[in-house]
Amino acid sequence: MSENQQLIVPTMADYMAKGESPEILFWVGCAGSFDDRAKKITKAIVKILNHANVKFAVLGTEESCTGDPAKRAGNEFLFQMQAMTNITVLNGYEVKRIVTGCPHCFNTLKNEYPALGGNYEVVHHTQLLQELLDSGRIKIEGGSFKGKKITFHDPCYLGRANDVYEAPRSVMINLDAELLEMKRSKANGLCCGAGGAQMFKEAEKGNKEVNIERSEEALALNPDVIAVGCPFCNTMMTDGVKHFNKENTVKVLDVAELIAQAKDL
């Protein structure tokens, strides 16, 4: 537990009480808050932010689902109720800039909130990492992933949905690892199977699970690490790797975790 004691996680309410405002709001998201695997990613992001002395805050118990799964499932009403609730909170704190740990939150906040009155500059955590590296606020020289084979699985809602392909890759370049591309990557990347609210239901009848198809493609490259940028992709790819009994040799890690581990944070 000692490592966790170092985590400094102020809330917006804390800042407000001090009459200050943070550089950026860290939108943790539902998976990042509640899913055991995703919580580790959240902590990795916090460790990096702490290490780089980024003045950030979370909403804590005032955060609520962005409404993404409801919207993609067709429940526009529930989505907009969630959006309005969150916008009221965000605008109340006069939030200007947001970093998310999840491409779905990123997409929804960035693209779908403005028309409902929520205007913020929204970045995905890999974009923030790139920024911190570029500005020298964090530095990495190789580290534990030096020479390791890493392949990145593009999250649909970061890649195709928002044309962000380079940020995660340019962050990983700092690891001195061997970056491999799958045949279907970037704009042609194959979904992990979780999007569009599939995460919350049984898949329709078919002859294969999407995550198996995708993991198979990743594993064909014999990587040491399958890098992801989304907590849902993480679950799907982790399950896929287990399906092929490769969990002892192939790790599924978020880009933030790669950076945190490389820095021994």
Added chain:
Amino acid sequence: MASSIIFILLFLGGAVFFTINARKVRRNILLGKEINRTDKFSERVKIMSLVALGQKKMFERPIPAILHLFLYVAFVITQIELIEIIMDGSIGSHRMFRASLGGFYTFMVSFIEILSVLAFIGTIAFLARRNLLKVPRLVKNELNGWPKLDANLILISELTLICFIFMMNGADEVLYSQGLSHAANLGDGSLGLSISSHLGPMLFGGMSPEALHMIERIGWWGHLVMVLGFLNYLPYSKHFHILLAFPNVFYSNLEPKGKFTNMESVTNEVKAIFDPSFVPPIVDPNTPMRFGAKDVTDLSWKQLLDSYTCTECGRCTSACPANITGKLLSPRKIMMDTRDRLQEVGKNMDTNKGEFKEDGKSLLGDYITPEELWACTSCNACVQECPVNIDPLSIIMDMRRFMVMEQSSAPTELNGMFTNIENNGAPWQFSQADRLNWKNE
């Protein structure tokens, strides 16, 4: 004289018939709901030049792209020749531009001939890909029946058309060398056509002048009939994309692909809940309010234009994670179903004096099943792949909205997820009060 009259009647008949059918398609498309796609004019022109004219997305797959380019360029350039055909046909002249344009004429017709040969090769390759090599995306179930026949008919008529062109030019070359062609004799002994000056003597050398004239005329009239026939076939065929690709790409969605529409009708209701003083805009009580799409008339005109533009190439389906893993969903089928239903609605209107008579059918249920719609991961691969910027995902989403908000027919697990979000602000059963617990774990 008689031939001029026949020509003019044939030509006008073809043009009028096409106009009637094209207007029906236009009427059908405009049955769709309003959506604004007229902003950002210069960006739209740019995307049209790149994607429609420049075939940018086609080149993601170079081999079919090059073969397709042969057909496409040949098609566009050959239309220039049509001007001369119309002139010759109406006034009874023969190669009327030859004398006045001189070397440029020879160059143009020669160029068209070379393109025609390339198009011939491309067409054969396409027939082979469909019928012999059986490229997976070109032989999927949804293509059985008419779509398969349609594709082959187009390719075969393309071949026929090219044969007519070479009959016309080849026979004329032989006649010209004997001083018997009706074209202006410039004393040069050959029309100088790149392909036909060689092919003509090979195929038709030694034939009698009567036979040669006959072949030349069959080629000429055959060419004309094929072009007019083709034109009138378009509105019944996936081949309509040769015209509709341009407006369809012009009216593309220019927003990030992940940005789904926020339904305004819902916004008004939600705003009224949050702010009791909010007065929602007055809605015309005659337009029935419906959340999402059950039938084609609930879709936007752009989604309907998409359906007529679809080339049935299946690039979307071959990239669809649901389809790849054996689910029922195929984004191409979504587009084909939308068009088929829209055609059905249009025919219904034609037989009922322009009014739609309720037929008890709808796009959802009779054409597209919930199982297909629930298989979508909203990954946007289909949208990314489509060479003519069609958006099958938006139709899937609109139909999900109908299923959820009008029919409450979402799969049980999703209803559970909705309840969780409503009660706890998360898709799982965790209390919002525990949202920051990770910090101390």
